[in-house]
Amino acid sequence: MQKLRVDCFGISLDGYSAGPNQSLDNPLGVGGTGMVEWFFATRTFRRMHNPESRGTAGLVNVPDHVFGPEDGEAGIDEDFAARGVENIGAWIMGRNMFGPVRGEWVNDDWKGWWGNNPPFHGDVFVLTHYARAPLAMEGGTTFHFVTDGIEAALERAKAAANGADVRLGGGVATIRAYLRAGLVDQLHLAQSPVLLGSGESLFNGLDLPSLGYRCIERVPSPKTTHVVLARS
Numbered sequence: 001m002q003k004l005r006v007d008c009f010g011i012s013l014d015g016y017s018a019g020p021n022q023s024l025d026n027p028l029g030v031g032g033t034g035m036v037e038w039f040f041a042t043r044t045f046r047r048m049h050n051p052e053s054r055g056t057a058g059l060v061n062v063p064d065h066v067f068g069p070e071d072g073e074a075g076i077d078e079d080f081a082a083r084g085v086e087n088i089g090a091w092i093m094g095r096n097m098f099g100p101v102r103g104e105w106v107n108d109d110w111k112g113w114w115g116n117n118p119p120f121h122g123d124v125f126v127l128t129h130y131a132r133a134p135l136a137m138e139g140g141t142t143f144h145f146v147t148d149g150i151e152a153a154l155e156r157a158k159a160a161a162n163g164a165d166v167r168l169g170g171g172v173a174t175i176r177a178y179l180r181a182g183l184v185d186q187l188h189l190a191q192s193p194v195l196l197g198s199g200e201s202l203f204n205g206l207d208l209p210s211l212g213y214r215c216i217e218r219v220p221s222p223k224t225t226h227v228v229l230a231r232s
Helices: 043-048 076-083 150-161 172-180
Strands: 004-011 016-018 088-094 123-127 142-146 165-170 186-191 213-220 225-231
Touching: 004 076, 004 172, 016 172, 043 076, 076 186, 076 213, 076 225, 088 150, 088 172, 123 150, 142 150, 150 165, 150 172, 165 172
Parallel strands: 004 165, 004 186, 088 123, 088 165, 123 142
Antiparallel strands: 004 016, 186 225, 213 225
């Protein structure tokens, strides 16, 4: 059975999954990069983001050495990172994750944070209120812009995935919307030892037990704690 999954999604100790003041220099908000530092050294990250395909905006706060030729680290964090890309046939993301541009698409200049060769290598369905033609990129990624809501995006993504799972990339508001609708089957969070103080709260106002979610796995690593929630 196809699942809608959230994988490798960062959360701070005080419950935020994005810091304040998102910008070109801070795509995860001020301080938000600290939530995903565990991911940078993994083999999976380095295979997805190499120097040739590295974006020119969204990864600017990542230290240069993490894009080196090394294979990357094995261990608990790599195990979860690798699980996050297993059996994924399509992606969904909100417009906030696609970029900082708001309102009407003035032109087609903005093509995402990830440069010419994004790491998705398949169909990505971007939720937006403003129509835009599909955007084909190098490496097999095509961004489709969906204007008729979260369920329509999920239906299209499942069809494109051809039996594989769909990964819900973010951002926070998009994941909250799918959680509230009971459409997320599994949620993997990486809670890192950072405090953001403000930003976008992932769970504020959500009654996860009433929505059917329970914790099925909790694994600490030296850099973060991996927590997996599943819907009964």
